[in-house]
Amino acid sequence: MSTSAAKLSDNLARLIAFLCVVALVVTAGIWFVFLRAPGKRVTAYFSAGVGIYAGGDVRVLGVRVGEIVKVEPQGRVVKVDFLVDDDVDVPAAAQALVVNPAVVSDRYVQLAPAYTGGDKLGDGAVIPRERTATPVELDEVYASLDKLTTALGPKGANANGALSDLLDTAAKNLDGNGKKLGDTIRNLGAATETLSGSREDLFGTVDGLQKFTSMLSENDGQVRRFTDQLADVSKLLAEERQNLGASLRELASALTAVDGFIKDNRDKLKSNVDKLSGITKVLVDQRAALAEVLDVGPLALGNLQNSYNGSSGTLDVRAHLNELTEPPIVMICKLVRQTTPKQLPQLLADTCDKLAPVVNGVAKLPSIAEVIQALQQGRAPSLPVPLLSPSAGGSGGGTPATPAQPPAGGGR
Numbered sequence: 001m002s003t004s005a006a007k008l009s010d011n012l013a014r015l016i017a018f019l020c021v022v023a024l025v026v027t028a029g030i031w032f033v034f035l036r037a038p039g040k041r042v043t044a045y046f047s048a049g050v051g052i053y054a055g056g057d058v059r060v061l062g063v064r065v066g067e068i069v070k071v072e073p074q075g076r077v078v079k080v081d082f083l084v085d086d087d088v089d090v091p092a093a094a095q096a097l098v099v100n101p102a103v104v105s106d107r108y109v110q111l112a113p114a115y116t117g118g119d120k121l122g123d124g125a126v127i128p129r130e131r132t133a134t135p136v137e138l139d140e141v142y143a144s145l146d147k148l149t150t151a152l153g154p155k156g157a158n159a160n161g162a163l164s165d166l167l168d169t170a171a172k173n174l175d176g177n178g179k180k181l182g183d184t185i186r187n188l189g190a191a192t193e194t195l196s197g198s199r200e201d202l203f204g205t206v207d208g209l210q211k212f213t214s215m216l217s218e219n220d221g222q223v224r225r226f227t228d229q230l231a232d233v234s235k236l237l238a239e240e241r242q243n244l245g246a247s248l249r250e251l252a253s254a255l256t257a258v259d260g261f262i263k264d265n266r267d268k269l270k271s272n273v274d275k276l277s278g279i280t281k282v283l284v285d286q287r288a289a290l291a292e293v294l295d296v297g298p299l300a301l302g303n304l305q306n307s308y309n310g311s312s313g314t315l316d317v318r319a320h321l322n323e324l325t326e327p328p329i330v331m332i333c334k335l336v337r338q339t340t341p342k343q344l345p346q347l348l349a350d351t352c353d354k355l356a357p358v359v360n361g362v363a364k365l366p367s368i369a370e371v372i373q374a375l376q377q378g379r380a381p382s383l384p385v386p387l388l389s390p391s392a393g394g395s396g397g398g399t400p401a402t403p404a405q406p407p408a409g410g411g412r
Contacts (some may be wrong), residue, residue, distance in 0.1 A: 039066055039083030044096040044109070044127040048134045051107035052098060058082045058109045059099075060090065068109060075130055082109060084121070092119035096127045098134045107135075312364035 021154050046052070058066035066084040084090060090111050090308075097110045150156055157163050164274055174181065195202060237244065262269065283290065309316045357363040366374070366382065374380065 009281070038376050040121070040123040040125070041069070041081065041083055042090075042121060042125050043125065044080050044082070045074075045077045045129045046080060046096070046098060046132045046134055047077060047129065048098075048137075049080065050134070050137060051075065051100065052078070052080060055104060056106055058084060058111065059115050060088065060111050062110075065111070080109065084111075089115040090121035091115050092121050092125070094121055094127070094140055095131045095133070097132070100135045100160075116195050318412070 035342050052068065052071050054068055054070055056068040057064045058068060058216060065088040066082055068080060070080045070081040071078060072081075080096075094113070097112060098107050100107050100112045152163055303313070307315045374382075385403065
């Protein structure tokens, strides 16, 4: 019986312990669901906690989104716990600022900036001291003013009356200049506005100057050589300043004389300039011919110099008959066919009549070169058919020319 009773007692103890654990879990769940304050718990650390109390507001853009739960000083900082509504999103890198809406009213915590996207501030987040700020206290302002007045007072900068002298001098200088001072300030504001409107051009100018200085830096050697050469030129001008001064004085005298000459001969100069314009127009119209003359002129002068015979005082020339493409008589007939037949000698007129087929391009006489070549070969030069016919030249009769027989032996 004792063994059974012991087992029963152990089972009963285990059952009681299990029921106690279940009761604790259920109690914790009920508290978490029904009794826990709604919202995300956030902790922030401030350098001071003046005017911050539990129950104060937590705002975003001035709208209340939570409540301060606890304010606890911790050495040089103040720990502030507050709740933010679950339906309000706050950026993960948000800042906490203590805002003083009035001099004597309670302060609240402002979260900034408003959430627009990205990571969110979660439950249990901590905002460090570097991301918090508190307003300047009135006693700090008074303390700063006290230090300033002490520094400027008889025991500070005004110990020898320097500040008083400054104020007196400023009062004398500004006396009656209020309007000018106001205009100066107004013009300065307009200038700054102009600079603000032209900031892109100003920055572009600065960027261009930066590129220019970079270019000078990259070409430092050339810039140094340029400055050295410029220094040499300046030194030379300094050494020759007397000569330069004398030259400038002479130039001034010459310009005065030229001015008087122009005034005295204005009409003549105008007439010459007008005539010169016609000449220049002719030169412009004939610029192609002038260019050809300038190209050929030196060669012609050289040939003329080479053809001069100093011993006889004559110009010696050399006939190059092989270059003639047609006999001279044909060229003469072509030149004189524009004239009246009565003005020509009878022999020349008859000859030109006989050579009419050649002049008109119907037949072609052998050139002098061909004649010389034929004679060298021991044969007579060949004549065109129209000249061999009885009606050649339009004379109405005659015996056709018979080619000369080559001499015996084929000699010349």
